[in-house]
Amino acid sequence: MMADRSTQVRTSQPKSALEQTAWPRLDDGLIELLRRNGQTRWLDAGDVLFDVGEETYDFTYVEQGHIDILDRAQDRTVVRIQAGNVVGELGMLKGQKTFLAAIAGVTSRVIVVPQPVLRELVATSPEIADVVVSAFAARRRLLMEWNEGGLVLVGEENDRTALRLLEFARRSNIPHRWVDRSDDEAVVKLAATCDLPADGAAAVIGNSRVLTSPTPRELAEALGLDLVATSNAPFDVLVVGAGPAGLAASVYAASEGLSVLAVEDTAIGGQAGTSSRIENYLGFPRGVAGAELAYRGEVQAVKFGARLTSPRRAVHLAPESDCFAVRLDDGHAVRGRAVILANGVQYRRLPLDRLEEFEGQGVYYAATELEARFCRNGAAVIVGGGNSAGQAAMYLSRYAECTHMVIRGEGLSRTMSSYLTSRIESDSRIKLWTESEIVRLNGDDRLSRVTIRHRGTQGEHAIDTRALFIMAGAAPNTDWLGGQVRLDDKGFILTGRDAAGDLDGFATSCRGVFAVGDIRAGSVKRVASAVGEGSVVISAVHAWLQRDSRPPA
Numbered sequence: 001m002m003a004d005r006s007t008q009v010r011t012s013q014p015k016s017a018l019e020q021t022a023w024p025r026l027d028d029g030l031i032e033l034l035r036r037n038g039q040t041r042w043l044d045a046g047d048v049l050f051d052v053g054e055e056t057y058d059f060t061y062v063e064q065g066h067i068d069i070l071d072r073a074q075d076r077t078v079v080r081i082q083a084g085n086v087v088g089e090l091g092m093l094k095g096q097k098t099f100l101a102a103i104a105g106v107t108s109r110v111i112v113v114p115q116p117v118l119r120e121l122v123a124t125s126p127e128i129a130d131v132v133v134s135a136f137a138a139r140r141r142l143l144m145e146w147n148e149g150g151l152v153l154v155g156e157e158n159d160r161t162a163l164r165l166l167e168f169a170r171r172s173n174i175p176h177r178w179v180d181r182s183d184d185e186a187v188v189k190l191a192a193t194c195d196l197p198a199d200g201a202a203a204v205i206g207n208s209r210v211l212t213s214p215t216p217r218e219l220a221e222a223l224g225l226d227l228v229a230t231s232n233a234p235f236d237v238l239v240v241g242a243g244p245a246g247l248a249a250s251v252y253a254a255s256e257g258l259s260v261l262a263v264e265d266t267a268i269g270g271q272a273g274t275s276s277r278i279e280n281y282l283g284f285p286r287g288v289a290g291a292e293l294a295y296r297g298e299v300q301a302v303k304f305g306a307r308l309t310s311p312r313r314a315v316h317l318a319p320e321s322d323c324f325a326v327r328l329d330d331g332h333a334v335r336g337r338a339v340i341l342a343n344g345v346q347y348r349r350l351p352l353d354r355l356e357e358f359e360g361q362g363v364y365y366a367a368t369e370l371e372a373r374f375c376r377n378g379a380a381v382i383v384g385g386g387n388s389a390g391q392a393a394m395y396l397s398r399y400a401e402c403t404h405m406v407i408r409g410e411g412l413s414r415t416m417s418s419y420l421t422s423r424i425e426s427d428s429r430i431k432l433w434t435e436s437e438i439v440r441l442n443g444d445d446r447l448s449r450v451t452i453r454h455r456g457t458q459g460e461h462a463i464d465t466r467a468l469f470i471m472a473g474a475a476p477n478t479d480w481l482g483g484q485v486r487l488d489d490k491g492f493i494l495t496g497r498d499a500a501g502d503l504d505g506f507a508t509s510c511r512g513v514f515a516v517g518d519i520r521a522g523s524v525k526r527v528a529s530a531v532g533e534g535s536v537v538i539s540a541v542h543a544w545l546q547r548d549s550r551p552p553a
């Protein structure tokens, strides 16, 4: 029996600017284009257009009647798509499984366009791309704002597994609702709809399926986000890492007609995705949140047909007879006729007792809203004197009573941009500890105190804090390459003439394999340069693909 959905529901009637983008009225020309590429159908009330967990589903224009988008857990209407609007969401372009269902609310007439046809139209017709891509991206934002998407994450604020899931969902723009175990009423209500374990972290998806303490990978798999390449046929380009460099490479390659798969270990956006505000990227005079920039890049890449899969880590690279194989951490292999290594750097860890124990429990490597909560009205401690540490200090000082910056040098001027240095020096809520280092971490289940030592006087000072941010330089992610490409003495990938006398630009010592962004020896370690390199390398990839494009024997 159909659930009663007659109570007040959200509709595709725009009320805000975001909703205006999310629920566009299609003009006659676009409707005609859809009609030519699709099929007109009548639906009876209750007919299912698609249900939760479907891998392929059609793009649908509603000509008459309306379609209800349902959260299947309680058959609750999330939004009603009225006549004149379309049914679809960003996941359709990403190749993600459905996480909500679409059901005709009344007798309705629709134009149904198969998903592959829609993707082709989006990649080739700017008119439809403008409307559909903007609408889909805005709908994903609305779902995030509404905390709707059929996914409920459950756990305690301090539970490492729950926090990892939350971070993954937030950084990957997966719409979700958070239920804290301390909220008895919400837990009881949720437990009435599914088989919720009595404690610990859990994820409830789709038709009330419960995953107990899942990893981000397991969650991604269950949501159909973890696109495993089913075909053995090589992509034109395989991109490892989807930070700014990998995203730019994906956008440029896909927009120039190459088939692209980008493999990302953690979350789309890379280091830039963790930056609270990037102020020196061209075109954003007021700065842009790293997560926002990453989201835009991701939408742009999928618009052109690039495939992005996350979280999946490349663990091995090997040439085959006519392409390269990259093995992933679950044993699957993906293939590319060219490979772009864009897998950046990661923050150095400090040689401190109990560091690992406190990671995620008071020790962090990024300063986003998620971590900033732990500094509210307390102290935040940051180790490092580079731009990322400076940005973190500016950001955290909005939350913390006092933000301590601990640096080994005598001052910031040699390591930080001057605009940040002067802001930090003039901010009374930020205290700079020069020529100092952290020597001890204390706490029970989570960090509660750090001890700083002055390198000259050896004097020690303890600070009570729930949040230590380590931003003390970065090391390249090149261990997994197993000698396939030449590295410099610090482990960064050599390219161009540094790699071999006759090579240009971003070519590595292994022909057909390119390196861009922070992972490249001599790179500038900036968003703009990573984006620039990721864009420019595609012309060399074209040249490689047009030549013999056979990996070295």
Ligand SMILES: Cc1cc2nc3c(=O)[nH]c(=O)nc-3n(C[C@H](O)[C@H](O)[C@H](O)COP(=O)(O)OP(=O)(O)OC[C@H]3O[C@@H](n4cnc5c(N)ncnc54)[C@H](O)[C@@H]3O)c2cc1C
Binding pocket: 240, 241, 242, 243, 244, 245, 246, 263, 264, 265, 266, 267, 268, 269, 270, 271, 272, 273, 274, 275, 276, 277, 278, 279, 280, 281, 312, 313, 314, 315, 342, 343, 344, 345, 346, 366, 367, 387, 388, 389, 391, 477, 480, 516, 517, 518, 519, 524, 525, 526, 527, 528, 530
């Ligand atoms: C907090 C912070 C603030 C910053 N602020 C600024 C700023 O204001 N302005 C500026 O210009 N720059 C800034 N930077 C630097 C800038 O973000 C980097 O230079 C830029 O992100 C480099 O891009 P990338 O794509 O080369 O590498 P990354 O951003 O490091 O991306 C690499 C990606 O590869 C993935 N990866 C790693 N290994 C593997 C593997 N084996 N398999 C699959 N995937 C893998 C990683 O998970 C990551 O997502 C900041 C950095 C940080 C951390």
